[in-house]
Amino acid sequence: MSESSEKSSFTVTPWEVEGEVDYDRLAREFGVRPIEEALLKRMEPLHIYLRRGYFFTHRDLDIILDQYDSGSPFALATGRGPSGDMTIAHYIPFEFTRWLQERYGADVYIQLTTDEKYFVNPELSFENAENYASQNAMDIAAVGFDPDKTFIFSNLEFTKIYRPAARIAKHVTFATARATFGDSVLRNIGWSFFPAVQAAHLLLANFVDGPTPVIVPMGIDQDSFLKIARDVAPKLGFPKPGAVHSRLLSGLQRIGGKMSASRPETAIFLSDDDATVKEKIWNAYTGGQATVKEQREKGGHPDRCVVYSWLYTLFVRSDEEIERIATECRSGERLCGQCKKELIDFLIDFLKRQRKRKKRSPELLKRYMYDGELARRAWDNV
Numbered sequence: 360m361s362e363s364s365e366k367s368s369f370t371v372t373p374w375e376v377e378g379e380v381d382y383d384r385l386a387r388e389f390g391v392r393p394i395e396e397a398l399l400k401r402m403e404p405l406h407i408y409l410r411r412g413y414f415f416t417h418r419d420l421d422i423i424l425d426q427y428d429s430g431s432p433f434a435l436a437t438g439r440g441p442s443g444d445m446t447i448a449h450y451i452p453f454e455f456t457r458w459l460q461e462r463y464g465a466d467v468y469i470q471l472t473t474d475e476k477y478f479v480n481p482e483l484s485f486e487n488a489e490n491y492a493s494q495n496a497m498d499i500a501a502v503g504f505d506p507d508k509t510f511i512f513s514n515l516e517f518t519k520i521y522r523p524a525a526r527i528a529k530h531v532t533f534a535t536a537r538a539t540f541g542d543s544v545l546r547n548i549g550w551s552f553f554p555a556v557q558a559a560h561l562l563l564a565n566f567v568d569g570p571t572p573v574i575v576p577m578g579i580d581q582d583s584f585l586k587i588a589r590d591v592a593p594k595l596g597f598p599k600p601g602a603v604h605s606r607l608l609s610g611l612q613r614i615g616g617k618m619s620a621s622r623p624e625t626a627i628f629l630s631d632d633d634a635t636v637k638e639k640i641w642n643a644y645t646g647g648q649a650t651v652k653e654q655r656e657k658g659g660h661p662d663r664c665v666v667y668s669w670l671y672t673l674f675v676r677s678d679e680e681i682e683r684i685a686t687e688c689r690s691g692e693r694l695c696g697q698c699k700k701e702l703i704d705f706l707i708d709f710l711k712r713q714r715k716r717k718k719r720s721p722e723l724l725k726r727y728m729y730d731g732e733l734a735r736r737a738w739d740n741v
């Protein structure tokens with residue numbers, strides 16, 4: 360669904376994000392609810408992404424947590440469209456899903472939508488899509504999911520996904536697909552059918568274990584896919600899947616702009632080396648003044664600063680510390696170089712740890728895809 364309209368200055372669809380997103384308005388237009396204080400309270404101790412409001416809206420999270428409290432477990436579903444190397448923005452939903460798995464003991468279904476990326480991107484060859492899927496799977500395996508409670512699959516390899524997709528496709532009219540995704544789904548018949556495959560992923564726990572509540576951690580731009588799954592679920596006797604939505608991490612070149620893998624200067628890739636990280640962060644957009652003298656006199660604007668937003672959202676866990684950074688910035692006591700250096704140190708340390716964990720990925724992937732307890736159940740039961 361496009362949220363572009365005459366009164367809006369932004370567009371948000373699963374394939375396109377343009378303009379400065381007004382998240383409050385987007386939440387209203389999508390019909391999703393803010394994650395309110397009472398809901399946060401019952402999830403404590405909170406992940407930094409929840410504490411700082413990066414995950415900010417939901418569908419039915421309260422209902423699914425009520426069911427969990429009465430003894431009914433839920434599953435989690437998230438995924439990746441493999442069209443290139445993964446960025447730190449792609450990593451976030453996986454890390455958040457891992458946290459939810461650990462917190463609630465949930466099964467996790469991770470789909471690599473190799474087929475979708477091939478259908479929608481005229482430049483992407485079939486071979487490259489498959490190569491990216493293999494590389495991305497290595498990064499996802501390094502996130503730290505429970506090998507017996509996690510199933511990672513590519514649609515082109517776990518072709519049994521066609522069975523649930525067929526059951527779903529019969530209930531989705533062209534009118535619904537067009538109303539949800541616009542005319543883009545008409546560009547080729549692979550694209551037209553893909554929402555059924557995506558919905559099959561979101562409902563896969565139901566096909567594996569019978570009716571199961573599912574929570575989908577996702578960027579808010581992907582919410583349209585959930586709507587198809589929510590429409591069809593009751594027709595198949597399944598509960599509607601819920602969701603927790605994140606904002607979109609600002610790209611390095613503009614506050615509010617989306618990080619784009621096709622514009623490398625806007626993103627930090629999990630494959631970036633230390634020198635590249637340094638160069639990108641030194642060139643990142645800040646809310647600082649043009650000169651040191653002006654910064655000292657007038658102070659900066661942390662609320663308009665990409666570097667601050669990354670420190671706030673991703674790395675500085677102490678509330679006192681992040682508040683101190685903002686206060687020092689506004690007063691002119693702090694210069695942008697100091698923030699950039701701190702962000703570089705956080706990123707280099709994070710990427711080093713990711714690279715180290717990745718060494719175990721081949722062995723772990725075997726379990727996530729075939730031999731782990733959940734993987735075996737999925738291959739047997741679907």
Ligand code: SF4
Pocket residue numbers: 645646647648659660661664665666667684685688689693694695696698699
């Ligand atoms: Fe941003 Fe830090 Fe510069 Fe302030 S001092 S504008 S928080 S980079």
